[in-house]
Amino acid sequence: xxxxxDDLAPDRLFAGFEDLSGLLIAVSGGxxxxxxxxxxxxxxELLRRNLGSGVALHAATVDHGLRPDSGGEAAQVGxxxxxxxxxxxxxxxxxxxxxTGVQEKARAARYTxxxxxxxxxxxxxxxxxxxxxxxxxxxxxxxxxxxxxxGLSGMARDQSRAGGRLIRPLLGLRKQALIDFCRRxxxxxxxxxxxxxxxxxxxxxxxxxxxxxxxxxxxxxxxxFTERARKADEAIDWAARDxxxxxxxxxxxxxxxxxxxxxxIGGAPPAVFERFLVLALARVAxxxxxxxxxxxxxxxxxxxxxxxxxxxxxTLGGCAARLGAxxxxxxxxxxxxxxxxxxxGESVAGEFRGPSTE
Numbered sequence: 001x002x003x004x005x006d007d008l009a010p011d012r013l014f015a016g017f018e019d020l021s022g023l024l025i026a027v028s029g030g031x032x033x034x035x036x037x038x039x040x041x042x043x044x045e046l047l048r049r050n051l052g053s054g055v056a057l058h059a060a061t062v063d064h065g066l067r068p069d070s071g072g073e074a075a076q077v078g079x080x081x082x083x084x085x086x087x088x089x090x091x092x093x094x095x096x097x098x099x100t101g102v103q104e105k106a107r108a109a110r111y112t113x114x115x116x117x118x119x120x121x122x123x124x125x126x127x128x129x130x131x132x133x134x135x136x137x138x139x140x141x142x143x144x145x146x147x148x149x150x151g152l153s154g155m156a157r158d159q160s161r162a163g164g165r166l167i168r169p170l171l172g173l174r175k176q177a178l179i180d181f182c183r184r185x186x187x188x189x190x191x192x193x194x195x196x197x198x199x200x201x202x203x204x205x206x207x208x209x210x211x212x213x214x215x216x217x218x219x220x221x222x223x224x225f226t227e228r229a230r231k232a233d234e235a236i237d238w239a240a241r242d243x244x245x246x247x248x249x250x251x252x253x254x255x256x257x258x259x260x261x262x263x264x265i266g267g268a269p270p271a272v273f274e275r276f277l278v279l280a281l282a283r284v285a286x287x288x289x290x291x292x293x294x295x296x297x298x299x300x301x302x303x304x305x306x307x308x309x310x311x312x313x314x315t316l317g318g319c320a321a322r323l324g325a326x327x328x329x330x331x332x333x334x335x336x337x338x339x340x341x342x343x344x345g346e347s348v349a350g351e352f353r354g355p356s357t358e
Contacts, residue, residue: 017167058089128167284333320334
């Protein structure tokens with residue numbers, strides 16, 4: 001069950017983050033992020049009263065430069081933040097802007113700029129204001145794209161990323177609750193016109209929300225679904241790590257391939273075998289493959305070849321895979337000149353686990 005609109009207790013929203021020494025709050029100027037900023041300040045005061053010390057808070061606004069008004073809005077957010085006693089930085093997205101995939105590339109630039117600034121100010125985590133309605137949109141978008149169980153687990157409340165932790169304290173709150181909070185606080189805010197621009201997929205899902213809610217596809221029910229998907233995802237991951245341990249041989253030297261005896265795990269269900277393969281590939285390449293359908297194709301080919309006593313060669317996710325007729329799989333980092341070759345082909349960013357729609 002999602003949090004009631006009036007349940008905005010900062011100690012509950014930020015529970016589990018008390019160990020942070022520094023937190024950077026991403027503030028765009030919308031009601032969501034401004035509510036996050038004010039609630040974080042209240043949380044810090046609670047920590048100071050109860051524990052004698054609080055988390056060092058910082059605020060930053062990414063100016064993507066995609067609208068004529070964005071610079072002025074970022075400056076106003078800075079005035080609001082400083083008026084509350086917070087230091088604030090404007091982080092401009094410099095250089096030429098893309099003609100296609102604007103929202104995805106702007107999102108990637110935003111996180112890069114935020115985590116770079118977090119390192120500068122000594123913040124261990126970045127807080128963003130994703131809420132229950134954002135989660136609803138994310139799940140529907142991923143469902144429409146055929147995401148796997150990991151993607152349908154939704155956005156995580158606490159997520160490890162390159163550069164630190166990304167936290168989302170407001171995931172249990174509806175957007176209207178945050179708008180109402182800002183109004184009670186006398187906090188002005190901006191409304192990004194992109195939120196209602198039908199050119200963007202999220203805006204189209206947002207426009208369809210009332211009809212879908214009426215059919216029962218509500219944020220409450222989607223929240224229940226994501227929790228169940230998360231538990232199933234954890235179970236698959238737990239089983240896959242056990243399979244990885246049973247199939248693996250001695251730890252290889254840096255220049256040697258990673259070796260797995262697939263005969264030891266012949267009874268693993270497809271979902272567990274696929275996750276085992278993700279973990280094994282990530283050990284070699286440093287990151288998991290990102291296109292689920294290509295991973296599934298390679299897993300199927302490996303299982304079929306293993307059953308038939310056949311050998312197989314393929315590439316995926318920066319790795320070269322070689323299965324011998326004896327059922328032994330060797331994985332090594334793929335040479336740059338050969339990337340893109342092989343039965344499974346090279347993957348591109350998007351589907352398996354990454355937050356491509358966040």
